[in-house]
Amino acid sequence: MLKFKSSDISSFSKSTNKNKVYACMAQIAELPPQIRSSSRNIISCFFFIGFNACFDFFFKNYMEELYDILKEKKQIDIETDLYSIELAAFFSDSPARAKALNIVQFNGEFGCLHCFHPGENILSKGNKRIFTNDNYQIKSNEAYLELVEEAEKLNFPFLGVKKRCILSDFLMIPNQIILDYLHLTFEGVVKRLINIWFEKFLGKKLNFSL
Template sequence: MLASVWFGPHKPNMPTILEPVIKSVKELCTTHITANTPAGKKLIKAMIIAAVFDLPAKAGVLNTIQFNGYFGYICCKDKGDNLSAHQHVYLPTAAHEMRTESEMLQWADEAQALGKPFYGVKGASILSTIVNIPFGVPIDYMHAVLEEVVKSLMNRWVKVSNQPYSLHQYVALINKAMLCIKPPHEFRGSPRSIDTFAFWKASEYRVFLLFYVVPLLKDFLPCEYIYHLLLLAEAMHRLLLTAISVERAR
């Protein structure tokens, strides 16, 4: 584990920071570790299957365009569209052709030769020596879903009035129901009132989305909003499964 603090006018140079970590990881992946277990000595070999970052750090480590730029999404080849200075979207009507590891490596070489990004790739990534890019770099749902989507929904429910989705007038009733919940110890903490959501941790948003939100709000939100909320909660339940059947994946 590497703990570090970077001081300077610019963002850190990722190869400089990660080089000692990558070197240690490569050694773990190529050599065996002998461990004494109740069943006897075991030879253990490490393998890196995934690397997770928030969006700004991901772009820095992968040496790609930021998420809000053209070709900023590393999983597909879509260019995306700018809705505003701060909104870059990938429309569901587009033909989403997926990227491959070999293409990402090829585009890194082309970007270095051209001196400019190619399909959003600026150049080689130090991470490509130990992880499959893009398949080994999953989406960080803590920031993307919990602290972005769920927090944004709660902001609209609690702080907006005179809208069909507003819960402003029901906050006291929802808080009363919320504070009566007695979760098991695995949830690590008791629920807090929804009007304190701005101070919640990601773990609180997670429990709220996966377990509390639909039972709490089903009597207050119109059916169409509850239906879409169910889609989000069920989608996250499925994506967080360690194994999934073909039927449920459909």
């Protein structure tokens, strides 16, 4: 079983107008966890250097040979053994996810892929979008497909969805789009929580790196 994932975008310079490196890689989900993420077992799907990558173009061309196998769930005969190939999930950081799925960024209106929360802009050292603790309907795959249909009919983003993406042929969106645990939990969030919890006892913020 293949599990596709998209890596971070790497820039050649700090300027937002310069070229970037985009990469898409895959893991074999059924390998033991100890060796699943080894560089020897990571499948490099494609790399792109440029200002802006069109993921639809790359997915379509890269997966052309696999399309019939994945869509029809055909088996592959390798040395007398039959193997099935299935895409289990897709995960990436927020910018790559927005590009791959043709959805609005996390900091845009209706930027949450998993619910219908529109978010709210606040002024705090620049514009920031927050998601208040309100109950909003969770998005299902059926709801997502309806949003795609409406967005393509309007030729304009509709409730956070811009248009259809290639991955929707193989994955149930958003059900099989995994949240990015690394960035959501470890990139500054844990540090911020620890400071919130302990600052009042110490009288100052902790100076450390996670």
